[in-house]
Amino acid sequence: MTMFTPEPMRSALPDYLRAPHPGTSDGYVVLPKSLMGAMPLAWQNALHQILAEFHQTFAHLDWPEYRVVPSRREKLVNLDEDQLAEAGYLVEIDVDGELVYRERTGRRIDNPEETEVLVSVLDPIPGEYRNANQDTPPRGFPAPPATAQAPWPRPTSPA
Structure with missing residues (x-):
């Protein structure tokens, strides 16, 4: 009689982080704040919770200040x-x-x-309001319904 031994649960995150993705290197992931702020609200809330737990867990480490250069x-x-x-x-x-x-x-x-x-190079990622007046959502973001306001920030018109 053989015993069934379930495989231990495994996170898909290490495999994902090993694959080439925009903003990743061997040791780091860079998330432009302008794009994070342009995500749909549900994504922002989920990411906020995850990042808050991450920073709380590792707050005891002596973090350096990072300089990110495009x-x-x-x-x-x-x-x-x-x-x-x-x-x-x-x-x-x-x-x-x-x-x-x-x-x-x-x-x-x-x-x-x-x-x-x-x-x-000059940073090709739009800043908080650069290109924010375009009606096309960033790649990978769901398009808003025709009657709804887009989930990404729009600049206010100068008076």
Whole structure:
């Protein structure tokens, strides 16, 4: 006779967080406040409860202050000198007249055409009121009924 042993309950969250999604990296998830505030009210209330419990549970930790910089991946060969410096690289011309890419430490980059780095960009996520006058809901949000007011904020008209 074999005994039935149910599998332990497993959270889908780790798998979800390992998959590539907008605003995620290996260690962090970034949620733009403007998009969170534009979610339907039921979503905002649910997220508020979850985040409040999260912060209460981990309030005892010595949290650093985070600096979030909108960035995108670019190949080294497509960067100007300022972008290279920001990413920690430099380019020089060797004795043969060839471009040589190096890390800040001096280490030569063998395949700059294939090497991608993060460079800062202007934030493409709308601010609290930028694009808020559009009638199209953000992707993934349910469209409001034709007679209802949209769940995302609308700017007030200047007088």
